[in-house]
Amino acid sequence: YKGERVYFSGDTEDISEMRSLKNIDKAFICMNLPYTMTVEKAADAVVEFKPKQVYPYHYRGRPDVSDVSRFKELVNKGDSGIEVIQLDWYPAEPF
Numbered sequence: 852y853k854g855e856r857v858y859f860s861g862d863t864e865d866i867s868e869m870r871s872l873k874n875i876d877k878a879f880i881c882m883n884l885p886y887t888m889t890v891e892k893a894a895d896a897v898v899e900f901k902p903k904q905v906y907p908y909h910y911r912g913r914p915d916v917s918d919v920s921r922f923k924e925l926v927n928k929g930d931s932g933i934e935v936i937q938l939d940w941y942p943a944e945p946f
Contacts (some may be wrong), residue, residue: 858902862909865892871898878902882917884930890922898929904937 855876860869862881865888878900883919884894887909897905903914905926923935 858946860887862886864888865896870896871900872900875900875902876904878905879908880905882907882922883909884917890918891925894922894925895930897926897933901930901933904934904936906938908938910940 856874858869858872858875858878860879860881863869864886878897880893880897881888884906886932887893893907897902901946907917907919910919910922919937923937926933
């Protein structure tokens with residue numbers, strides 16, 4: 852989009868191909884066990900490939916499953932230059 856590089860993780864685990872990405876403007880990262888990443892693995896991967904912005908998704912909003920606030924905290928602790936954007940993907944569920 853407009854020359855930006857966008858990455859969608861899809862339903863994936865923490866893979867080396869994702870960690871080796873370069874020059875990503877916007878990343879959409881899933882985190883919802885059992886088929887994707889934990890909050891910690893997702894944040895660690897994001898800090899490694901350093902997108903300008905990251906949008907956590909596929910988390911279903913339940914803090915006991917995927918704590919979006921914790922994800923943001925971990926990303927910002929690892930690299931404060933990465934903007935974490937939290938959208939209300941699942942308005943019927945609190946995050």
